[in-house]
Amino acid sequence: MILEQIMPRGIRRKVNGYTISKNTVGMSPAKVFKLARGNDVLYLKASHKKYEGTTFDVKREKDVLVWLTDKISVPRVIQYEETDDHRFLLMDEVKGRMTSSVTIAPKRVVEIYAESICRLQSIDISQCPFNSGIKYRLSELDYLLKNNLAAVGDFYEGEVPFSQPEELVVYLKTNMDEEDLVFSHGDICDSNIIISKDSQDINGYIDWGRGGKADRWYDIAFCVGSIREDLGNEDYIKYFFDLLGIEPDWAKITYYLWLDELF
Ligand SMILES: Nc1ncnc2c1ncn2[C@@H]1O[C@H](COP(=O)(O)OP(=O)(O)O)[C@@H](O)[C@H]1O
Ligand SMILES: [Mg+2]
Known part of the structure; x- marks a missing residue:
């Protein structure tokens, strides 16, 4: 371009x-x-x-x-x-640095994710007009697949137990659960959270195309995925859930990580 x-x-x-x-x-x-x-x-x-x-x-x-x-x-x-x-x-510009580009202790990364979940899920959604729920995302996925716009390459490199994208879509459509709606960023990860280089405080969030009402576990699942991929130690997952004060719901976490696989 x-x-x-x-x-x-x-x-x-x-x-x-x-x-x-x-x-x-x-x-x-x-x-x-x-x-x-x-x-x-x-x-x-x-x-x-x-x-x-x-x-x-x-x-x-x-x-x-x-x-x-x-x-x-x-x-x-x-x-x-x-x-x-x-x-x-x-x-x-949101001033500061992407969390991914700052040298930072793993524990602080986990704290940034937990704090982000709290901040996002405290936003009042009673007047929120943006729907990022499963039905919308699956109809979006149908459109992307039909028009060759889905991330099929990433799917084949990923670790989902399906051999074809269509099998994953069928799984997602037949395993929809009720959603406990909160405000969701939709792509919460260390390159979309901007922090101060020195204090390592959160300055703001970018990349909001997927923002809207979605299930409480959607953003949590993304944090778990990132912690696992970037920090690679299950103790940090435990620390994340200790900070949130909840027990992990692995079925939901897996569902939402799989939902993201073709985007
Ligand atoms: N408003 C902004 N303030 C600070 N950095 C930004 C801003 N918008 C984009 N960036 C930078 O550009 C990168 C890509 O933008 P982003 O909106 O995250 O697009 P993508 O959807 O490609 O991830 C970000 O990770 C960040 O480094
Ligand atoms: Mg981004």
Whole structure:
């Protein structure tokens, strides 16, 4: 994507004079660009219209960000604009570093995840218009698979006990459980939590395309997945649940980790 050629006029005007660099951290189909002018840093995120209505759509992310203003620390939306093919979200920077790029004690990482779960699940959802529940996510998955947009490559590299993506989808559809809805980030991981380098306090959260009402175990499952993958010691999982003051529900954790497998 040659950004300069497709950037809509209003956004082009806002970023005039900024140096643009493409971000290579993210894994999602949305393209992310960092724009810098002196100490002033902005981020531009663009998604193709073929992702319209999915959790990769930056229009959805923009709406979630606006709703979350003053509820939890998130980037401020500066401008949102569309062209025929793309949608663009220009936002300010959450200052600090991704948790993944700070040298940090494993225990502190676990504390950051537990604190994040508490903060997210304390958000009042009584007026929340965003549904990130299983039914929506499975219909999104149907759309992604049908249009060759699902992360099928990751599926084959993953560790799920299914040989074909379709088998996993059947499993997910036939094993839906009742949902205990809370506010969910939807992709809580160490590259989406921004902390202060020195104090290691949480400064804010980014990457909100999947934000909305979802089961209480959804974000917890992602934290468990990350703790396991990055820290590799079951004692840290125990510490995580001690901090949360609950016992792990392994059936739910596994279900939600599998749900994420094709995204
Ligand atoms: N508003 C922001 N403030 C600070 N860093 C950001 C911001 N938006 C994006 N980034 C940086 O760009 C990376 C990718 O953006 P993200 O929204 O997480 O996209 P992806 O969906 O590709 O993961 C982040 O991990 C972070 O390093
Ligand atoms: Mg991200």
